[in-house]
Amino acid sequence: MKKTPIFIVLICLWLPSFSFAGTTGKLAGRVTDASTGSALPGVNVIVEGTTIGAATNANGYYVILNVPPGKYSLKFSMIGYAEYRIKNALVEIDLTTTLNAKLTSKVISGKEVVVVAERPIVARDVSASMVNIRSKDVSELPVQTINQVLTLQAGIEQGTRGIVIRGGGPNQTAFMVDGLSLNDERSNIPYAAVSLSSVKEIQVQTGGFNAEYGNVRSGIVNVITREGGKTRYAGSAIFRYSPPRPKHFGRSLYGPDSYFNRPHLDPAVCWTGTNNGAWDEYTQHQYSFFEGWNAVSDATMQDSDPTNDLTPAGAKRLYEWQHRRQGDIKKPDYVVDVGFGGPVPLIGQKLGDLRFYATHFRERSMFVFPLSRSSYSDNHTQLKMTSDLSPSMKLVVTGLYSEVYSVSPYNWTTTPTGRVLKGTEEVANLLNSGSGAS
Structure with missing residues (x-):
């Protein structure tokens, strides 16, 4: 009897989880002679600090694919011409950064030309309403979660069930991390508890997105996470604490003059x-x-x-x-967000500069009044491993594990939908619900 190797079975099971959402950008442009304007074929174009690059074709054009988002310096070199450098070239998810160069010929010796790249006023390859948020921008904002970052953008607000883009419900929004969908299969509501320590770039599309994205009406959120450094370790930590306090105005919910009593x-x-x-x-x-x-x-x-x-x-x-129970809030709210990464010790260099970046996010938010649970709790851990298989190919393995403890807004006379309560407004709305809420 012929046996199928187990690794083939594993590959078959793994293939359906592949995602095609964009996680990289593209560099392109044309190189010409500064004095004549003619195209220069065979010019070497190198992305400094990486192993990727290209050479111009017969018409002077070059294209560099699969460039991770970030800022780079490009070096253009050719025998008989002075080196030409472009600094601070910004690469964004799913976008093409156009960088043209004009090389100056030299006879014996010459100095290199350094140019600082400027962001174009109009991006020619953008047909949608789109914004890219870099990790530096996130670190300067007074926010604790991804949702708080998103609600600072035009057309996005925080609803009772999640983010609302262009007035559409949260279940009409696609949320992806490194190209993988994190929408709940039952409710299609995004799970957006991603550690801010792991964010490298966030791309938000609020209209006019391509047909490559299915099951979407309102918008797309694509988060690209950080990779560990090849030679050094780095980390970050965020801790926010709110002491116990009432989450409503006016008299106590449990006093003799309360709405209930x-x-x-x-x-x-x-x-x-x-x-x-x-x-x-x-x-x-x-x-x-x-x-x-x-x-x-x-x-x-x-x-x-x-x-x-x-x-x-x-x-x-x-x-x-x-009704003697006193449900006053006695525990604090908090957010813990830590990340750390770098080269894998001992074996990292032998395995293609194997590196890692690990993050942990933990949040607790007390309900305005206790239900079967007194709070919303979320624990999220992520590990990203990266290895360079060759100068033009790398392997990325990402693992996510999350636990959410909360309360369903529906009683057991209705089918559970995957929706859970989190914010004060959601819990308070139970008092006004007349269908199935408990």
């Missing part, structure tokens, strides 16, 4: 009902209707079960005992 405890109405005339019409509209403890007692006395009979005072005492 006043109709049941106010002596003016609790015995005979909120519509007995003791409250004016305006006050009645501020609280829920309650028929009064006298009516509750009558109902228990008149039913066929003698074991539940209660006097009005007894019914009130039972309510006070059942």
Whole structure:
């Protein structure tokens, strides 16, 4: 019996997870003679600090593909011409950076020409509403999460279920990390708890995106994460702490004058009902209707079960005992975001300069009032390994592990959708829900 090698089976299982979202950019341009304007074929174009480059064709054009996003210096060299350098050339995800060069001929010796690249006012290869946010920009913002970075952009706001782009729901937005989709398969809501320490660049498209992206109506968020350095270690850490405090204005939710308790405890109405005339019409509209403890007692006395009979005072005492819980927030909110990376010790150089970058993100946000859980909690760990297989090819392996602890906004009379509660507004909206919420 012929046996199939196990590695073939693993490859077959692995192939469906391949993603085609853009994670790199492109460099292109034309090299000409500074004095005559004629094309220069065979000019060497090198991206300094890397092993990638190209040579110009017969018409002087060159193209360098699969360039990771970031700033680079390009060197143009050819025998008989002075070296030409372009500094601070910015490469962005899915975009072409056009850099033209004019070389000056030399007879015996000459000095190199250094030019600082300028970003074009109009990007000719951009047909969509797009913005690229670099890690340097993120580090200068007073933010804690990816969602907070995104909501600072035009056309994006924070909704009760996630980010809202151009008015569309979160389930109409694609969220990708290194080209892999992080949308929940049940609700299609993005999982956006990515460590800011791992971010190299964020690209946001809010309209006019290409047909290569499916199941999208509102926008696309593509996050490219950092790689570890080949020769040195680097890291970052973010810690934010908010002491325990109420997340609402006004009186306590558990006091006798709260929205929930006043109709049941106010002596003016609790015995005979909120519509007995003791409250004016305006006050009645501020609280829920309650028929009064006298009516509750009558109902228990008149039913066929003698074991539940209660006097009005007894019914009130039972309510006070059942609602004795004090749910004031006693634990802090916090965000921990750490990252560290560099060359893999001992074996890194033998395995194509094998390097790593690991990040951990942990968040806890207390609910405005406790439910079956008292808080939203998220733990996210990511490890990215990179190895240069050849001067023009590298292998990247990324692993993600995440755990989210929260509460579903629906009771078990409805099918779970994968949606969980997080923010204060989401929890507070449960009080106004009339369908399935608990």
